[in-house]
Amino acid sequence: MSAVELEHIVKTYQDGGVTAVKDFSLKVNEGELFGLIGPDGAGKTTIFRILTTLILADSGRASVNGYDVVEDYNEIRKRVGYMPGRFSLYQDLTVAENLHFFATVFKTTIEENYDMIRDIYEQIEPFKDRRAGKLSGGMKQKLALCCALIHKPEVLFLDEPTTGVDAVSRKEFWQMLDQLKKHGITMLVSTPYMDEAVRCDRIALMQQGSILAMDSPEQLVRSFSGKLYQAKSEQKHRLLKDLRKHPQVVDTYSFGEYLHLRTSNDSKEVLEALKQELLVQGHEQLVMEECAPTIEDCFIRLLNQE
């Protein structure tokens, strides 16, 4: 049995008639850390809300640990942990009060399941008497995670948990998720950050309510056919323009300090010719070399194929 299952889910929002999710099917295995990767508006939050029984799909079927999201919504609500994209705890309650409240709502106590949250809670415990609204972004997120975990959920839904959080906290957060995997919790995480995708067991790349590709991050990168080059010069912007004009260049885009590009023919001669041409065009300190593709490269390539 899959921990999470979606079959041909369609969801259209009434206002504006926007189709948020189109014929969406997905299976998440038990104990898996699964990532939904995609930009804003890809339909990630809609998927989360359907699975957490907050909204109803127009058509299709979905289940969590075997419970149907429509019929058995009460069972699902007992068994899952949910952390919405926006910080949604009580800002005027302290850290300890929030945690205690959610523990009680789920008919448990902090003591009973303390081992579940110990590693995370210890980091925010010094601030347990501070109002949740006064916490920093990273601490808010740790508290929200504690509150979502306090009842030992079987499946954990984390909607963009790292959005709006600093780089260090983001890294820490993924380490915490790794720790949680040891407890056997199935986790569905969404993120717009491609670099976080590699931390997942499997990912689905999403765009406008559909899945572009679904696999393990390693497999996705491996399936990137052909060669990828990175290039840079003194004038990055002009380089991008010149590369875009070139007939041999298939695809080029900015990627950090470099530009990434593919050529129509992966031969060394083409690359050398291209390099010469750019030097003639006056690009100084030109670097152009082969590089390993990342998830983001896969995503961009898939988008361009669409």
Place this chain on the structure above:
Amino acid sequence: MKQLRAFIAKEFYHVFRDHKTLLLLFGLPIVQIILFGFALSTEVKNSNIAILDRSKDDASREIIHKIASSDYFEIERNIRGHEEILEAFQSGKVRAVVIFEPDFSEHLLRENKAQLQIIADASDVNTATTINNYLTNIVTEYQRELLGATSMPWVIEPEIKMLYNPQLKGEYTFIPGIMAMIMLLVGVMMTSISIVREKELGTMEILLVSPFKPLWIVLAKFAPYVIISILNVTAILLLSYFFLELPVKGSLFLLYVESLLFILTSLSLGLLISVLSKTQQTAMFISLMATMLPTLLLSGFMFPIENMPMPLQVISNIVPSKWFFIIVKSIMIKGLGIEAVWKETLILAGMTLLLFVISLRKFKIRLE
């Protein structure tokens, strides 16, 4: 049960940590009492009037003396000619002018008929009517004294008794009105806003994905406002006792029980509004429309229901504050017991139950 307790504790934290709102909740009744009790009095006291006495004899002087010594009038100026009358009104200080014809006393004694004229500023109709009545009374009284001296054959003397409110105090009707209004405002607005706020802040989203029962949230939301409203009732009663010298004539216990019932009515109405609105602004707007207007216009607090056209009289029956207003008036001012208000009490209880059940059924267990 433990969950319900946690919910209630949470609500108390919300309410008592929001100092500004709390101040407003307790300040509101006090400000209202002071406004209605002292500033917005409908009684006429110390009205400025002007006198044009063209006879200056015993009779006119006697009447002027009576006017001046009453609580209701202050003689702002004496004027000498007709041309000054308009000027007096235009100064804005004078509410009425009393004019005595020349040889007032002589006409009265010789011809048994003398004339005086009252000109009142009727731009404010109610005040003008009241002033006119008071002045006429003073003149009639003088007339009766004269009659006593000369003894006329037939006199019909109506003896008027103002039951329940012998001094015709305005406070008597506005205290029950204010009680109704404040309880409605606090109950309806606060519950509806506090539930809608959870929707807006996203906390409802988390609550929904938990094994909660809508009834818990609702009861927990009610708890702090029941206490605040009861405190408000106490504050109003104390203020009216000490500052307006208006004691509760009937049973205090019954008054509190009826207030509690009305508080629950307000909270249920607030609950219904919260179920229907998506944003705090909408909730606030609907609450104001649903409480202030009907209470002011259709409860009998400002305007007597008997004088309204039939359709409005019918509509007034669905306004809860109308029934509460009748109940409080009966208990507080007439000193009546439950046997006089059981019908109104049942109507309120029925409304409360209906509102509560409808809104609990309409409580959305999902986001949309």
